[in-house]
Amino acid sequence: LAKTTQPISMDSYEGQEVNITCSHNNIATNDYITWYQQFPSQGPRFIIQGYKTKVTNEVASLFIPADRKSSTLSLPRVSLSDTAVYYCLVGDFNNAGNMLTFGGGTRLMVKP
C-alpha cells in the first residue's frame, strides 16, 4: 500500500505562498494523488488531483516530479480562511481501500 507522509503542521502568513509536501515512496504505477482540505466541524473538500507533472486549478497547483515519490500542494497567496487541515491520498481504481485511507494530514495555520 502506498503510505503517505506529511508534515504534522505548518505556519504561514497572509499573502505568502504555501507549499505542502507529501511523501509516497512506494507509489504504484496506477496510483493517482489527491488532496483534500478540511475545516473544523466540516467534511473534507476536494482540492486537486493529479498523476504526473503539474496540475493547476483555480485554488491550487499540484507538482509531481518524474519519479512520483512525492508531491507538493502549492497554495498561492494564502489568507486566514486557508487555515485548515490538508490531506494527501494516494491510490488507484483497483485498490479502493488504499485511496480511501487518509493519512495524518498537515495542519496549516495562517497568521495575519
Next chain:
Amino acid sequence: DTEVTQTPKHLVMGMTNKKSLKCEQHMGHRAMYWYKQKAKKPPELMFVYSYEKLSINESVPSRFSPECPNSSLLNLHLHALQPEDSALYLCASSQGGGVIQPQHFGDGTRLSIL
C-alpha cells in the same frame, strides 16, 4: 452548503438507544461512503456502497449497520453503541463506482454517546 446532506447535525443517545443517521445526495453519484472521525484525527473509512451494494466493510462492529435504500440515500443504523463511538460521522459520494473520482463530503453528524 454542501451537495451531500446529512441529518441530524447533532445526536446524543444512550447506550441502549437505537437511532439512524441519514445521508442524501442528488448528484447522480453511484458510490457512497461512511467515515468516522475522532477529534484531531483523520477520517477512517467504515463502509462503501457501489451501485447500492455494499462493497467494502472495514471490519466495523455490528452495532453499526449501513443501508442503501436507493442511489441517493445512505443510512447508518446505530444500536447499543459505546462511549468510544462518540465521533463525527461523515458521509461522502463519488461519481460512478470508481474510487479514483473525487469524493464529495457532507458536514457530518456529531454523535455523542452517554
